Amino acid sequence: MNNRNTHTIITILILISFIFSSCSDVFIEQSDEELLTYGSWKVESVVTEPLIPLEDTGVAVSFEENCPHDEVLNFNHDGTYYISKNFNLCEGSNSDPVLLSGTWQITEKASKKVIDFITEESNSTYALQSISRSSLVLKEEWLKTGNTKITTYQNTKFEK
DSSP, X not given: OOHHHHHHHHHHHHHHHHHHHHGGGOOOOOOHHHHHTSSEEEEEEEEEESOEEOTTTXXXXXXXXXXXXSEEEEEOXXXXXXXXXXXXXXXXXXXXXXXXXXXXXXXXXXXXXXXXXXXXXXXXXXXXXXXXXSEEEEEEEOTTTOOEEEEEEEEGGGOO
């Protein structure tokens, strides 16, 4: 074999190996349902609006529930969900562990995607602000008061 043929074969092999190695980086688009059911979702932050003023300080803060970061949300492929709270107690918390369950579905209301959480006792609807493999942002609104709560969850498969 001459040098020209050897050079051509080596170039082709390099190109083929580059193509196959770059295939692992190809992004496969997933539906919101697929993203929700990929792993568990742990509360990262909770922000309420309007901000609540601290007495006599003039400073406004976001109200956070007692021990909000101790909540894990699991969406299952069969349309059921589980929420576990207070299983890893925050310092100073004396709350008992709670396990909530029901069904979930993504629907559209007023041209916005929402997640409906359904139990025998109640239904709750949260606006689906954003979702990726590592982050989920849900917004809850109270129409009577105008207050909102935005909860950001981190997928436990991508915890820092």
